Amino acid sequence: MAMLCCVPVDGLDGAPDEVMLQKSSLAPLDDIVLIREHGAYRFVLERQVKKTLDIQPSRNSWKGLIDQCLRSLREHGDDIDAGRRRLGVTARRPIADLENLEVLARRARAQNSRHHFVVKVLPSMGDPYQKLWKHLKTTVETSLFEPGQEKPTADEVETTAFRIARRFVVEIEYGRRFESLSTSLAEHLIPVGAGYSAADLFSRMYELAMEWIPNEGSITRQMLRDSLSAWFILRDDPPARADLVAAEAMTDRLLSRASDISLGDDGFQLVRASAQQGLIQALDDHQQVLVTGPAGTGKSTLARKVAVQVRQRPGATVIGMSLTEQSWRNLADIDRELGPHARFGNALAGAATGERLLLIDGAEQALTDSGALLRALLALVPRDENGRLLWRILAVAREEAARTIRKILADGGPTPVETVPVDELGTEEVRAVLAEFPQFRPLERSQRSGWLLRNLYMVDLLATQPGGDVDFGAITGEEDLVRLVYERLVRRDDGALRGLGAPDDRQLVYLEAAASQIHQPERFIQLSQGSAEARQGLVSDGVLTRKSTRHGFAHDVMLDYAVALWAAETPTPDLASAPQPRRLLRAIRLWGQMLLAGGMEEPPGTLVVAWERLAQTCAALRTPNEMIFEVIGSLRG
Structure with a gap:
C-alpha cells in the first residue's frame, strides 16, 4: 500500500520501490522485504509479521525473531551498521511492550556508540526499558551460544544487542487500520467520481497478495499498478508525474532555441515550410522516424520546430534531449540531469494517455559507445501488450551514422523505421540567400564552391565572418x-x-x-x-x-x-x-x-x-x- 500510494515507510526514509514476499534467500526476516533505490545505494527493510510478540527470552516468537536478526547480522552486517539495511517487526499486541520496544530502538538509533547508550542513556529511561534491554541481551546470549563452544563474552553480547537495537524498526498494528488505508487510497489513487470504492481496490490488492505470496513474489509499483489497471482507472503515479514535469523542463530548455533559421548578424529568416510539413506527415504516419542528412543542413532545427508544433496539440506530451549536447554516459547521468531521485523511465511512464513524442537529437552519439546509451533509452519506452511502442520516436543523426541508428531503432521495434532525409538548400532557397548576401556570388563560379551555398551552417558561417572583407573569390x-x-x-x-x-x-x-x-x-x-x-x-x-x-x-x-x-x-x-x-x-x-x-x-x-x-x-x-x-x-x- 505504501509503495502504491508513495507513502514514506519508517525505516526506509521514503516510499518503497519494490516489495518482496517470503524471500528467505535474500533476507532472514523474510515475511516482507521493502526496497528503496536511492542514488547509488539500495535501502532494505526486512520485516517479520506477527499477531503477538511476547518479549520474553523463553517465548519462541521473540527468540525466533532475534535468531533471524542475528543471521541477518552475519550475512549483511556492513549494510546494517551503515544504516542501509534495517530489521523490523509488525505486530498487534501487547501494545505497551511494543511501544516500549519502539522507544528503546529509537533511542539506540540516535546514539553513536554502545558505551554512550548503556552508560548515559539507558539508566535514565526507567525500569520498563531496562527490562526490555535485559530481555534482548539474554536472548542474544542464548542464541549466540552453541554447544561445544565457548560462551560469548558480556562485551560481545552487549555489542550485538546494540547493533540490533539501533537498526530495529517496530510497526504496531493499531485498530482502525483499514480506515487509514482507505483514506490513503482515496487521496492518491482513486479519481474523483470513480465508480468504485477504496474497499473494492483494497480487496483486489489483497487477492493479488494472496496470489503472489506463495510464489515468493517480487512486486514493483508499476507491476502492481498494471495489475490493478485491468480492473480500475487509477490516478497518475505521483513519482512518474513529478519526473515527467522534470523531463518537460529539460525539454523546455532544448526547444527554447527552436525557431526559423536565422542567417547572418541581421537574422535573415529562411523558412523551410515544405520540409517541416513532410516531417510532420511522417510522424503522423509512422511510429519511428529517423531524420538524417549531411552536417549543417538544419536537421536539429527542423526536428525541434516540429516537436514544438506537436507539443501544441491538445493532450500531447513531448520529451526531448540531445545526446551530443551533453556528456551523458549512461541512464544514471540522465536521471541526475532531471534532479535528485528522478528516473527518466518514470517520466516516460508518467504520460499515460494522449499523443506522446520522444525526440532524440544527436543520435550519432551512438558511434562513441556502440549504441549502449541509445539502446538503454529505447528500452525504457513503455509498450502495449503486443510490444508496440506507446511513444513515437523522432531520432536525428548525421548521415554517416544513419545506418547504425536505423538498425538500433529497428532492433527496438517491432514497428518499421521511416527515414526522412534533410537535403541541402534548393535552387529557390539559394537564390533567396544570394539576394540577401550578394557578396557570395563569386562562389557560384564552380560546383565545389557553389556547394557551400547549399549548406545552411556554412552559409551562416560565411555571413557572420567578422571583418567584412572576405575574398569569396579565393574560396574553392x-x-x-x-x-x-x-x-x-x-x-x-x-x-x-x-x-x-x-x-x-x-x-x-x-x-x-x-x-x-x-x-x-x-x-x-x-x-x-x-x-x-x-x-x-x-x-x-x-x-x-x-x-x-x-x-x-x-x-x-x-x-x-x-x-x-x-x-x-x-x-x-x-x-x-x-x-x-x-x-x-x-x-x-x-x-x-x-x-x-x-x-x-x-x-x-x-x-x-x-x-x-x-x-x-x-x-x-x-x-x-x-x-x-x-x-x-x-x-x-
Whole structure:
C-alpha cells in the first residue's frame, strides 16, 4: 500500500520501490522485504509479521525473531551498521511492550556508540526499558551460544544487542487500520467520481497478495499498478508525474532555441515550410522516424520546430534531449540531469494517455559507445501488450551514422523505421540567400564552391565572418572554409574581429579541444591551455560552448573543422587510434581535402607524399576506398 500510494515507510526514509514476499534467500526476516533505490545505494527493510510478540527470552516468537536478526547480522552486517539495511517487526499486541520496544530502538538509533547508550542513556529511561534491554541481551546470549563452544563474552553480547537495537524498526498494528488505508487510497489513487470504492481496490490488492505470496513474489509499483489497471482507472503515479514535469523542463530548455533559421548578424529568416510539413506527415504516419542528412543542413532545427508544433496539440506530451549536447554516459547521468531521485523511465511512464513524442537529437552519439546509451533509452519506452511502442520516436543523426541508428531503432521495434532525409538548400532557397548576401556570388563560379551555398551552417558561417572583407573569390571548397574559420574566427588575427583573448591563446584552446576529440571523445572536457579570456572569447564567438567549468564545440561542423585543422597542423596525426574513429570520418575527409589541395599548390612531389599519408590513414581506418573516393569527389569541379 505504501509503495502504491508513495507513502514514506519508517525505516526506509521514503516510499518503497519494490516489495518482496517470503524471500528467505535474500533476507532472514523474510515475511516482507521493502526496497528503496536511492542514488547509488539500495535501502532494505526486512520485516517479520506477527499477531503477538511476547518479549520474553523463553517465548519462541521473540527468540525466533532475534535468531533471524542475528543471521541477518552475519550475512549483511556492513549494510546494517551503515544504516542501509534495517530489521523490523509488525505486530498487534501487547501494545505497551511494543511501544516500549519502539522507544528503546529509537533511542539506540540516535546514539553513536554502545558505551554512550548503556552508560548515559539507558539508566535514565526507567525500569520498563531496562527490562526490555535485559530481555534482548539474554536472548542474544542464548542464541549466540552453541554447544561445544565457548560462551560469548558480556562485551560481545552487549555489542550485538546494540547493533540490533539501533537498526530495529517496530510497526504496531493499531485498530482502525483499514480506515487509514482507505483514506490513503482515496487521496492518491482513486479519481474523483470513480465508480468504485477504496474497499473494492483494497480487496483486489489483497487477492493479488494472496496470489503472489506463495510464489515468493517480487512486486514493483508499476507491476502492481498494471495489475490493478485491468480492473480500475487509477490516478497518475505521483513519482512518474513529478519526473515527467522534470523531463518537460529539460525539454523546455532544448526547444527554447527552436525557431526559423536565422542567417547572418541581421537574422535573415529562411523558412523551410515544405520540409517541416513532410516531417510532420511522417510522424503522423509512422511510429519511428529517423531524420538524417549531411552536417549543417538544419536537421536539429527542423526536428525541434516540429516537436514544438506537436507539443501544441491538445493532450500531447513531448520529451526531448540531445545526446551530443551533453556528456551523458549512461541512464544514471540522465536521471541526475532531471534532479535528485528522478528516473527518466518514470517520466516516460508518467504520460499515460494522449499523443506522446520522444525526440532524440544527436543520435550519432551512438558511434562513441556502440549504441549502449541509445539502446538503454529505447528500452525504457513503455509498450502495449503486443510490444508496440506507446511513444513515437523522432531520432536525428548525421548521415554517416544513419545506418547504425536505423538498425538500433529497428532492433527496438517491432514497428518499421521511416527515414526522412534533410537535403541541402534548393535552387529557390539559394537564390533567396544570394539576394540577401550578394557578396557570395563569386562562389557560384564552380560546383565545389557553389556547394557551400547549399549548406545552411556554412552559409551562416560565411555571413557572420567578422571583418567584412572576405575574398569569396579565393574560396574553392570547404577545406578553404576550415582555414577561414581558423584564421578569422578562432585566431582573430584581424583587429576588427570580435571576441576576447590573444590570437595565440585562442589557438591553443582551439587545438586542445580538437585533440581531446581524438583521445578523449567526450562532449565537454576540462581545458587547460590558453587563458580564461581566450576560452570565454571562443564561447562568445560561437566556436565553443560551456557547461560549468568544461567546454565543448558549439556545433558538430565546428568540431569537424577543428579536428581537420588539428590533423593538418600535426606532423603525424594518429587518427586511426581514436576510440570509435568512424564518428570522425567527416573531419578526416576534410583533412584529406586540405592535404591534397595543399599538395597541388606545393612543389612537385608534395602531392605524392600527401596522397601516401591519406592512403595510409584510410587503410588504418579500414575504409580506404570509401574515404579516398569521397576526398577525390569533393575536389572535383
